[in-house]
């Protein structure tokens with residue numbers, strides 16, 4: 001693996017598009033579906049980039065250079081060049097009073113970006129049920145929750161009616177609930193286990209394969225048929241450098257092949273996009289697994 005600090009971001013002029021397309025063409029796929037890409041209001045995204053620029057202390061000195069630090073229009077154009085048929089606008093509040101505004105932005109983004117699945121977010125606050133309902137009625141197809149950044153207990157009372165509503169509406173929620181890249185007060189499998197005990201049909205998509213609590217979150221997917229995981233950053237050289245995926249969990253990952261979904265964290269990644277795809281390929285789980293993970297599972301889930 002080497003020292004993760006050795007990775008230099010070196011993206012070819014076409015931003016990697018040729019290599020990405022060759023990957024899915026080789027598998028006989030019509031393209032990719034990426035359930036974990038970040039689009040958000042410009043000034044929020046800039047704050048996120050500032051955060052990664054100064055991340056060193058959180059990850060034990062690992063640098064996190066953003067590969068695709070580009071204008072929004074260039075970023076959507078690049079995903080299309082990659083052949084990403086559908087993607088998301090993962091956005092999340094870090095404090096109360098912000099989610100409704102973010103949801104308004106995301107609804108507008110989805111309107112002007114037809115290949116983006118209309119995304120919404122939530123936060124434990126008194127009006128959460130009302131604005132989640134509004135977002136669902138406005139056509140939101142996926143939600144994002146960030147337990148680490150939001151610093152909230154996902155099993156807290158305020159969120160309970162929102163989870164119930166989303167379970168009923170069968171709308172997937174991509175949730176960053178693992179303790180990577182750094183643990184938070186409410187990260188890890190325990191709070192999520194309490195959420196699922198109350199809402200066993202909730203369609204949670206555990207981000208980053210649950211990094212670094214991979215096996216516990218895979219275990220939750222084994223117990224709950226509607227729990228899925230996204231691959232975001234997992235198994236890349238970067239993540240393997242400090243939170244490696246345990247080889248003994250590969251058979252479980254293989255067996256859950258119908259509930260693992262490609263996610264990338266584009267554009268906030270410290271390596272070229274194609275590396276995520278190669279990182280999945282080198283797990284050696286076969287072409288059928290790759291086809292399901294990189295396209296078919298999400299295409300079916302979201303009807304794209």
Ligand SMILES: [Zn+2]
Nearest residue numbers: 036038090265
């Ligand atoms: Zn992310």
